[in-house]
Structures are given as C-alpha cells and as structure tokens.
Amino acid sequence: xxxxxxxxxxxxxxxxxxxxxxxxxxxxxxxxxxxxxxxxxxxxxxxxxxxxxxxxxxxxxxxxxxxxxxxxxxxxxxxxxxxxxxxxxxxxxxxxxxxxxxxxxxxxxxxxxxxxxxxxxxxxxxxxxxxxxxxxxxxxxxxxxxxxxxxxxxxxxxxxxxxxxxxxxxxxxxxxxxxxxxxxxxxxxx
Amino acid sequence: xxxxxxxxxxxxxxxxxxxxxxxxxxxxxxxxxxxxxxxxxxxxxxxxxxxxxxxxxxxxxxxxxxxxxxxxxxxxxxxxxxxxxxxxxxxxxxxxxxxxxxxxxxxxxxxxxxxxxxxxxxxxxxxxxxxxxxxxxxxxxxxxxxxxxxxxxxxxxxxxxxxxxxxxxxxxxxxxxxxxxxxxxxxxxx
Numbered sequence: 001x002x003x004x005x006x007x008x009x010x011x012x013x014x015x016x017x018x019x020x021x022x023x024x025x026x027x028x029x030x031x032x033x034x035x036x037x038x039x040x041x042x043x044x045x046x047x048x049x050x051x052x053x054x055x056x057x058x059x060x061x062x063x064x065x066x067x068x069x070x071x072x073x074x075x076x077x078x079x080x081x082x083x084x085x086x087x088x089x090x091x092x093x094x095x096x097x098x099x100x101x102x103x104x105x106x107x108x109x110x111x112x113x114x115x116x117x118x119x120x121x122x123x124x125x126x127x128x129x130x131x132x133x134x135x136x137x138x139x140x141x142x143x144x145x146x147x148x149x150x151x152x153x154x155x156x157x158x159x160x161x162x163x164x165x166x167x168x169x170x171x172x173x174x175x176x177x178x179x180x181x182x183x184x185x186x187x188x189x190x
Numbered sequence: 191x192x193x194x195x196x197x198x199x200x201x202x203x204x205x206x207x208x209x210x211x212x213x214x215x216x217x218x219x220x221x222x223x224x225x226x227x228x229x230x231x232x233x234x235x236x237x238x239x240x241x242x243x244x245x246x247x248x249x250x251x252x253x254x255x256x257x258x259x260x261x262x263x264x265x266x267x268x269x270x271x272x273x274x275x276x277x278x279x280x281x282x283x284x285x286x287x288x289x290x291x292x293x294x295x296x297x298x299x300x301x302x303x304x305x306x307x308x309x310x311x312x313x314x315x316x317x318x319x320x321x322x323x324x325x326x327x328x329x330x331x332x333x334x335x336x337x338x339x340x341x342x343x344x345x346x347x348x349x350x351x352x353x354x355x356x357x358x359x360x361x362x363x364x365x366x367x368x369x370x371x372x373x374x375x376x377x378x379x380x
Binding site for chain 2: 030031033035062063065069076077078113
C-alpha cells in the first residue's frame with residue numbers, strides 16, 4: 001500500500017534493537033484519515049470473504065479494527081490480555097509471549113462472541129515474531145469458526161512471524177512488509 | 191441518548207458488586223453501528239468546540255475514540271498504562287488507581303503529541319469513580335493544552351466520579367447516566 005509506505009518513510013524512525021517507531025500516526029497518536037484508507041484496503045483485499053466478525057487483540061489493534069469494521073459492516077471483538085484468573089463465565093483462553101515486556105500473559109475471549117458459524121478476519125497493527133497473531137489463531141480454532149485470513153498493517157519481514165503464519169496455510173495480507181531496516185535506510189518487499 | 195439507553199436495557203446485565211456488563215456491544219464485542227451513533231452524538235454536543243485532539247486511555251476507549259474522531263476530523267492519542275519505567279523520550283506521566291485490578295499503574299503520553307496549542311476532548315467508555323478520567327485531566331494540564339470537555343458513554347451516577355469532575359468546572363457529557371441498578375431494574379437520570 002503505497003500511501004502507507006510513504007508515511008512510514010516520512011514519519012517512522014528506527015530505534016536500536018530493530019524497533020520501528022510509528023507512534024506519530026499508528027499506535028500512540030492515530031491518523032484516522034490514514035487508518036480509513038487502511039480499512040478500505042483491507043476491505044478490497046478480503047472483499048470476496050463472507051466475514052462476520054473482526055477479531056483483534058488489545059490495545060493498539062482496536063482502533064484499526066473498528067475503523068476497518070465499518071467497511072465490512074460487522075462487529076469487532078477484541079481479545080483481552082490478563083494476568084488474573086478471575087474470569088467471568090466461559091472464555092476461550094490462550095497464552096502469548098511478549099518479547100517487548102518479557103513475560104507470558106493469558107489472552108481471553110468470551111465464548112459468547114465467537115462460534116462455528118462465524119467467519120473471522122484477524123486485524124493487528126504489527127507482525128514480528130507472530131506470537132500475538134498465533135494466539136488469536138488459536139482462539140479461532142478453539143471456537144470452531146472459519147478463519148478467513150489476517151490483515152496486518154506493518155510486517156517485519158526479517159522476523160519469523162510472517163513465514164510461520166503463511167506456512168500454516170493461512171492467508172496473510174500485510175500492507176507494508178519491511179525486509180530490512182537500519183538507522184538510515186528501510187527496504188520494503190515488492 | 192435514547193438509542194444507547196434502550197440498548198443498555200436490552201443487552202446490559204447487572205452483576206454482583208455494582209458491575210454493569212455491556213460487553214456484547216461496547217467493550218469486548220463492539221457494535222460499530224451503535225458506536226458511530228455515539229460518535230455523532232459527541233460531535234453534536236461538542237460541535238462548537240475547536241477540538242484538535244481526542245485523548246483516551248487504553249484499551250476499551252480506543253475504538254470509541256477512533257470512530258468519534260471521524261466526526262471531528264482530528265487525530266486520536268491514547269495514553270498507555272504501564273508498570274515499566276523503561277520510557278522512550280519525554281513523557282507526560284500520572285498515576286491511576288484501578289479498583290477492578292486493585293493496583294496503581296503509571297499512565298504515560300508522549301509529549302510530542304500534546305502541547306499548549308491543542309484543544310482536547312477526552313473520550314472514554316465508562317465513568318465510575320473517575321480515576322482514569324482524572325489521570326487524563328492531569329496529563330492535559332501538564333501539557334498546557336486547553337481541556338474542552340469529556341465525553342463518556344456510560345456514567346455510573348451513583349459513584350463519585352461524575353460529581354468530582356463536574357465540581358472541577360469541567361464540562362462532562364455522559365450519554366447515559368445510571369442513577370441506580372439492581373438485578374432486575376436500572377434507572378437512568380433524566
């Protein structure tokens with residue numbers, strides 16, 4: 001997605017440890033006009049899929065999922081990160097490892113909101129090692145719903161998440177895939 | 191807001207400990223059509239204010255803030271909850287007590303995204319004791335920005351948050367104020 005790539009080149013910054021900061025437009029401050037274009041692009045790429053729910057994970061995926069959901073006319077459900085076991089009612093649960101925060105947390109979704117009749121599109125802002133997305137995939141499988149695919153805004157193509165997901169036979173649409181980055185350059189996959 | 195009140199009566203459930211569950215349409219599964227009506231209502235109530243930024247706090251406020259921001263044509267910024275002190279660059283910080291999780295966490299917002307020229311609308315899904323909203327107010331004051339007001343979807347009018355905010359002279363628009371609730375009844379303020 002050209003508009004997104006241009007924005008990453010203009011406003012993204014690379015920090016030590018392969019960190020790409022896009023907090024001025026995507027995941028701390030959010031440029032809603034850009035995110036609308038992102039939502040339209042996801043709709044265009046998954047237009048033939050009979051999506052009934054968009055599933056994301058808190059926190060930074062929620063806004064993108066909500067804007068995108070307007071183009072699909074479906075509800076958003078978001079999985080919650082928790083370290084408590086004080087769960088209300090029946091929940092799908094999985095575990096996700098966070099490299100950023102160096103811990104494992106439980107991720108939960110109420111069983112009320114996802115079942116075998118659903119067709120799910122996963123949405124998230126970033127894909128790196130793939131742990132968060134694999135957690136969501138786990139939840140979809142547990143629910144018996146059909147996974148139509150995953151839409152990611154920025155994929156770090158030099159980390160293993162994208163390959164892991166694609167090798168599972170899951171349709172993955174990343175709007176910008178970064179193949180390499182350093183302080184003064186950033187290369188997108190064609 | 192009549193549509194919202196009807197939806198709360200239809201799909202909300204009261205749990206022990208004065209907990210109102212609206213997770214089927216507001217803060218776990220999100221009915222995007224309803225949230226669009228909520229966004230329009232906030233725009234109508236704050237239409238004369240020169241809003242430049244919508245500020246919310248992760249996680250469940252983000253989707254509502256993003257949908258609402260479309261009607262104001264402004265970016266969303268969301269404060270992050272953190273227990274780490276590994277902060278990148280200059281941050282506004284405050285502390286918020288969570289009664290639900292029984293702990294105090296740091297709330298941060300990058301100084302890059304809010305300053306004296308900004309006019310801020312706060313958006314959140316719930317107002318009960320007011321701790322989260324007071325944290326956001328603290329951040330706005332620290333930034334020197336003008337606080338135009340706060341838009342809340344559901345206020346628990348029998349808890350002290352609403353009075354605390356209004357007594358500070360801050361304009362607070364809650365789309366549904368619940369004055370009392372029990373297992374089999376729920377009373378809205380007129």
